Amino acid sequence: MDRAPGLSVRLKLALSYAGFVTLAGALLLAAVWVFLRRYVSDGVLFSPGRFVPNRPDPLHAFAPAAAAVFAFLLVFGLAGGWILAGRMLTPLTRITDATRRAANGSLSHRIRLQGRRDEFRELADAFDTMLARLEAHVAEQQRFAANASHELRTPLAISQSLLDVARNDPAHDHGELVDRLHAVNARAIDLTEALLVLSRADQRFFTREPVDLSLLMEEATETLLPLAEKRGVTLHASGDITPAVGSPALLLQMTTNLMHNAIVHNLPEQGTVWVTTSVRSETVALTVENSGEKLSPQLVSTLTEPFQRGTGRTRDDHAGLGLGLAIVKSIIHVHDGSLTIVPRPAGGLRTVVQLPTPPRQAAT
Template sequence: MDRQPGMSVRLKLTLSYAGFILLAGVLLLAVVWVFLLRYVPEVLSLPMVDVPARSELERAFVPKATTALVFLLALGLSGGWFLAGSMLAPLTRITNATRLAANGSLSHRIHLEGAQDEFRELADAFDTMLARLEAHDAEQRRFAANASHELRTPLAITQTLLDVARNDLTRDTGELVERLHFVNTRAIDLTEALLLLSRANQRSFHREPVDLSLAAEEAAETLLPLAEKRGLTIETSGDIATTLGSHALLLQLTTNLVHNAIVHNLPQHGTVWVTTSVQPDTVVLTVENTGERLTSQLVSTLVEPFQRGTQRVRTDHAGAGLGLAIVKSITEAHDGTLTLTPRADGGLRVTVQLPAAPPHTDP
């Protein structure tokens, strides 16, 4: 934005300090004039007393007053310039840090010293913002690199299959078509997951009352064939838990959690528990599953994009590693919190806590 050049803040403060001191000096001299000189008569003659007349006092007072005012003006300008520079020094550091951040340097921090004041609060807030921006930038870079790798893999496989088919005309095309169909399906699923993740991050959705208990039942019913195929049991229970949000996104969140609990479970005779509960200001969706024992360190990485957990059981239904990342984004887009906890007996407990809908809101 183009702006007309003007005086600096330091110069403005300097002139303000000098003007205030000069005004105070003028007022002080005016007080001396009003309460002293006005009581001196034009001519005063007393026996044996030599008292100067008003005109003599004026001739003696005015030059001294003028000199004093000039001195006060010089003192105000010099002292004001120094004080303004001292007061604005933290602002200069914040400005320099802002310029560095604008040029792409997010690792710089102000680290303003001194007692807590308005400048210190501003500097600390700016340092916090820079830290979050740096972390977000690093996360986006990792995500872009991982997404590029994941998208390149099915394309590379497709290219290899086509090269083989072109070089070997006697090869069975039915097998080739089947493999290409499988690879293409995985690529489409990954692309849709990326689009859903982007939509959740943008928060571009209409909010309406959503009952998490109904979403849990719908997700469990949809994934019941997969659970039965793996010899698992899904148990749903809980209260009506209504929140405000996108029905499609919250259903996707619940479906991802149930799917994740089915895929990363025991080979046979495992269980998935889906429960909902209501607290004073929040509603809670909890999905637990049996499975192998997980460490807290491993669990803390599962919500990162493309992190499937190397110690977890992998199957053909494992997906692209975006399931819990999408759950995290949808939860944050609905102003909620996501908590992952390893179960003592093995498996994972995932808790989604969302703001409760206002009373008398019908889903």
């Protein structure tokens, strides 16, 4: 934004200090002048014990001295105000320098203003906190972009290889080729749609309305039941009416992702998934537990990162894209909720989603 040049804040403060000092001095001199005119007789000065006639008029003698004092106060106010303003604005200068560095892309710089708390130090601390969050967000976005590029490049590279084979070997079985291309293309479409869902959730482009998590749980259970039966996983779903406020589509996506993750990352045979909903004092909860391999807390802490998979990058027909829990985390975040994932002692995971109750429900 282009602006016309103006006076610096330091100069404005210096002029303000000088004007205040000069005004105070002028009022003081005016008070002395009034005192002299009122208590000194014309041509006569009062001295202790005697009157001295025919002395010079003190009012005329006072005027040059007052002018000199007034000029001194003006110069003193300007110089002192300039120095004081410089000392007071030093923290602001450091904040401005840090802002320019951040604008040029250097987000690792911190002000770290020393001293006791005041307005400038509160501003500096808030700016440091903002830079830290912004740096973490940019780093996360860079990792996400790199991982997304890698994930999208894989199906494209496979498609390119299959097409090269078909072009170089016309006698190759095209039916098998078409099937493989269809599977690779479907996976690329799924990944693109997952990225769109994640972007929509992060940007909060949705309408909030009343929703019952228990109904979403039942709908997700019906949808995923064939997959669970195919993988030999038993689903146990139960719970009370669980009112919340948010996007039904996004919350259904969250519930489906959690249950899908619990089914896929389970025991090879005779696995179990437990899904429950409950109402707490000021929140509603959706809990998903599954049997499975024993996982370390360090590995569990990374599962909500995009493209992270608890069992590595092994792929099968339902291996997932590594975005399921990342989408869940984003949906919960935009609904002002919390996500807790801990390993079960017997193996598998226990995932708890807590969302705020509707205002009317919280009041009761």
